[in-house]
Amino acid sequence: MTAVPFLRSLNMKLILALAGTALAAIALASFLMERSTSSEFRSYVMDQRMMEQHMGGSTSGMGDMMSGPMMGTQENTFLADVRQSLWISGGLAAAGALALGVILSRQITRPVRRLAAATGDIARGKLDARVESPGDDELGQLGQSFNSMAATLQRQEEERRSMLADIAHELRTPLSVLRGNLEAMLDGLLEPRREQLSVLHEQSVALARLIDDLRTLSLAAEGHLELHRQPTDVAELARRVVAEMEAGAGERQVALSVEAPKKLPRPALDSDRIGQVLRNLIDNALRYTPAGGRVSVAVSPQARGVAVTVADTGAGIAPEDLPHVFDRFYRADGSRTRTTGGSGLGLAIVKQLVEAHGGEVRAESEPGRGSVFSFALPLR
Numbered sequence: 001m002t003a004v005p006f007l008r009s010l011n012m013k014l015i016l017a018l019a020g021t022a023l024a025a026i027a028l029a030s031f032l033m034e035r036s037t038s039s040e041f042r043s044y045v046m047d048q049r050m051m052e053q054h055m056g057g058s059t060s061g062m063g064d065m066m067s068g069p070m071m072g073t074q075e076n077t078f079l080a081d082v083r084q085s086l087w088i089s090g091g092l093a094a095a096g097a098l099a100l101g102v103i104l105s106r107q108i109t110r111p112v113r114r115l116a117a118a119t120g121d122i123a124r125g126k127l128d129a130r131v132e133s134p135g136d137d138e139l140g141q142l143g144q145s146f147n148s149m150a151a152t153l154q155r156q157e158e159e160r161r162s163m164l165a166d167i168a169h170e171l172r173t174p175l176s177v178l179r180g181n182l183e184a185m186l187d188g189l190l191e192p193r194r195e196q197l198s199v200l201h202e203q204s205v206a207l208a209r210l211i212d213d214l215r216t217l218s219l220a221a222e223g224h225l226e227l228h229r230q231p232t233d234v235a236e237l238a239r240r241v242v243a244e245m246e247a248g249a250g251e252r253q254v255a256l257s258v259e260a261p262k263k264l265p266r267p268a269l270d271s272d273r274i275g276q277v278l279r280n281l282i283d284n285a286l287r288y289t290p291a292g293g294r295v296s297v298a299v300s301p302q303a304r305g306v307a308v309t310v311a312d313t314g315a316g317i318a319p320e321d322l323p324h325v326f327d328r329f330y331r332a333d334g335s336r337t338r339t340t341g342g343s344g345l346g347l348a349i350v351k352q353l354v355e356a357h358g359g360e361v362r363a364e365s366e367p368g369r370g371s372v373f374s375f376a377l378p379l380r
Contacts, residue, residue: 023097026090111139115146127154162329170210170329170344174203213345217328220352227270227356234306234377235260235299237271241278242297245286253291256282260299267305267379273353274377278308280346281373285312288371305359305378312372317365325363326351350375 114131121129129150131143181200184190219225242258249256278297285295293313300307317325329344347363354361354375365371 017101023094026093026097029090108139111143115143118146118150122150122153127157159328167214167329171207174207174210177203178207210345213349216349217345217352220349220356223356225273225352225356227273229268229270231266232269232271232274233264233266234269234274234308235262235264237275238278238297238299238308241275241282245279245282248283249286249295252286252289254286254289255294256286256297257294258297258299261301264299264301265306265379267357267377269357269377274357277350277353277375278310280350281310284346285310285314285371285373288312288314290314293370302376305376307374307376309372309374311370313370316367316369317363317371318367322363322365326361347373 111131118129118131127150130147178200181190181196185192185196190196216225238258238260242256246256282295282297289295289312295310295312298309298311300309326347328348350373351361354377357377358380359375359377361373361375363371363373
């Protein structure tokens with residue numbers, strides 16, 4: 001951290017400001033008191049002299065008193081003592097004010113210096129830097145705000161590193177399959193049959209889908225996702241998506257149904273993006289619902305929009321996993337791989353797309369009783 005010149009430091013500025021103000025006030029008070037004391041004392045001496053002359057019966061003493069010296073040696077000595085006492089007390093008060101200024105300035109600048117040092121640590125990448133923030137005054141609140149900001153930065157950095165590791169892990173599987181098969185074909189160890197080419201094609205499709213999902217997440221998180229909004233019949237959209245996924249549900253032996261009233265509000269939304277939300281939620285429900293189970297989609301009106309619910313009869317989600325289901329690359333069942341449990345981006349995309357439309361998404365689940373994912377879309 002760059003050294004601050006002594007006279008330009010906040011500590012010295014506060015000391016000079018406090019001490020200067022105190023010295024000016026003390027000097028002015030001493031000056032006014034000295035003048036007032038001298039004036040009042042001279043008036044008192046004059047009154048006493050006049051009284052003495054009057055009681056002595058002299059009428060010519062007034063002119064002598066006015067023309068002669070008004071105060072003698074004792075009176076002048078008294079005034080000198082008063083002046084000396086005033087300046088001594090003023091000097092002591094100034095010294096006390098200076099000491100108090102030093103103490104107060106240190107109490108003010110000490111947390112500021114700590115905050116500056118912690119800020120430098122944050123700038124150098126030490127995101128665990130924190131400051132002590134005792135008290136509830138403005139400086140204490142500033143320290144608490146800094147600690148909150150530092151904690152947020154640290155959490156975001158940890159999430160970024162974890163996301164990069166997850167991306168590398170997710171990309172490694174399809175790339176390894178592609179590389180291994182292609183090298184085997186080049187070495188003549190594997191014939192380029194239709195079955196092998198089909199596997200390579202599936203892996204390339206999975207790789208492209210992963211990249212598209214990451215791009216969608218990035219654009220939505222930064223607020224740069226382009227939405228083509230228009231009044232949409234959400235019930236009709238839900239029926240269309242369910243019809244598209246009925247074949248996959250049949251292969252899994254899972255019943256898939258949709259319920260929606262005929263008349264619903266028509267919110268302005270991007271039907272392609274909300275269709276993607278529905279596909280991700282239904283696909284997630286189908287993955288975790290065993291054969292013989294049921295996945296139901298319900299669309300209902302709300303006071304300020306439309307609500308969509310996707311419920312399944314799967315195994316449910318543990319309470320400790322439920323708050324994280326919308327996190328990127330999070331899988332409630334750690335034993336599931338990308339092939340059996342998806343890439344871990346589907347629900348994260350759901351959250352980002354719904355929030356991009358000004359809506360909110362929530363998840364409810366109990367182990368053994370299935371899960372319910374719902375989202376609400378406002379009319380505006």
